Amino acid sequence: MEGEDWIYPEKVKEHFINPRNFLFGDESQFDFDAVGQVGNPICGDQMKMYIQVDKKTDTIKDVRWKTYGCASAIASTSALSELAKGKTLDEALKISAKDIDDYLGNLPKHKFHCSVLGHEALKEAIENYRK
Numbered sequence: 001m002e003g004e005d006w007i008y009p010e011k012v013k014e015h016f017i018n019p020r021n022f023l024f025g026d027e028s029q030f031d032f033d034a035v036g037q038v039g040n041p042i043c044g045d046q047m048k049m050y051i052q053v054d055k056k057t058d059t060i061k062d063v064r065w066k067t068y069g070c071a072s073a074i075a076s077t078s079a080l081s082e083l084a085k086g087k088t089l090d091e092a093l094k095i096s097a098k099d100i101d102d103y104l105g106n107l108p109k110h111k112f113h114c115s116v117l118g119h120e121a122l123k124e125a126i127e128n129y130r131k
């Protein structure tokens, strides 16, 4: 992209190198209540998000995720997983791509679509939980 620095902010790099709540191994490693899976229409990458829900308080107790996505998707979903924990399902649905972008210190503009992937997978997981 002309005129843009080809540099990720430090926080993006840090979350990419040390992703929070990433699901290592297969799904049996995490006791989840619902899962959401989405694909990114722009690049074709995929994301799965697993949630554990506290049924009494309707809050997200814990999350795990995995993806074929890029560094921006990994960093964004790592950030999202931190933002979502402890929130009610309704609050978690309100986390926006801009919240993730603000938390990370701004993704390059042409990578903004990558931050939507985790968010959409979380939405799907919550919808599946409520079904």
Ligand code: FES
Residues within 6 Å of the ligand: 040, 043, 044, 045, 069, 070, 071, 072, 073, 113, 114, 117
């Ligand atoms: S390029 Fe596909 S998620 Fe970033």
